[in-house]
Amino acid sequence: MRFYSRKLIKPEDLNASGTLFGGSVLSWIDEEAAIYVTCQLGKGNIVTKYMTEIDFVSSARIGDIIEIGMETVSFGKSSITIRCEVRNKFNKDTIIKIDKIVFVHLGEDGRPEPHGVSEPQN
Template sequence: MQFFSRKLIKPQDLNASGTLFGGTVLSWIDEEAAIFVTCQLNKGNIVTKYMTEINFVSSAGLGDIIEIGMETVSFGRTSITVRCVVRNKFSKETIIKIDKIVFVNLDDDGRPAPHNVTEPQN
């Protein structure tokens, strides 16, 4: 798994309990996954189709630094599936795991289109 992105947890990222708001981290994951997939396919006309169970393992607090990791799980004809782990940068404690995030490549009319990629790109 490659960890490309890091985030500093700031006051606006917290929920009413003073821990990282789930919606914020899910937004970061969706953005990071889209960037990862765009780089894998070398094209940017993609949409998020599906996410498996989102497993909140632990939390993060104000001042923590988290990192978001992605890896390719599989390629379909028009889709690509990736896995995500969000962890604390220093303790390496997992915060969130998502086993499958599926993206679909689209043509100019917004319909699924073959992407012709079969192996992960570096």
Template sequence: MRFFSRKLIKPEDLNAHGTLFGGTVISWVDEEAAIYVLCQLGKGNIVTKYMSEINFVNSAKLGEVIEIGMETVKFGRTSITVKCVVRNKFTKETIISIDKIVFVHLDEFGKPTPHNIIEPVNE
């Protein structure tokens, strides 16, 4: 698992309980995963097709730094599947984990199309 992105938890990222809002972290994960997949494919027009269960393990608080890690799980004909862990940068405690995030490569008409990649281009 490689950790590419870090976020500082700010007041606007908090929920009513004063901890990191789940919707915010999922938005960060979706963006980071898309960037990761585009770098893996080295090209593309992709969409998020599926996210498996999101396991909220621990919370994050104001002022903490989290980091988002990605790892390629598999390449399909038109898809790529990654897994994600969001953790506290300093304690290494897991905030959330997602075992499968599936992206599909699309053609100019929005239809699934082969990406012709069998291993990562860049990491």
């Protein structure tokens, strides 16, 4: 798995308990996953179709730096499946794991359309 982006945990990213708010990190994952898939396919016009269980393993606190990692699992005819892990940059503790996030490439008519990619891009 390659870790593509980092985030500094700031006060606005915290929940009432003073730890990383799940909604914030899920928003970052969604954005990073869409960027990753667009780069893998070499084209946009994708939508998130499915996401497996989100496993909140640990948390982060103000001042922590986290990394968001993505890895391609498989390619379908019009879909791509990736997995994601968010971890603490320095101690490498896993914060969140998502085993499958499925994206579908759409044609101009808004319906699934073959993307023509079968191997991960760098």
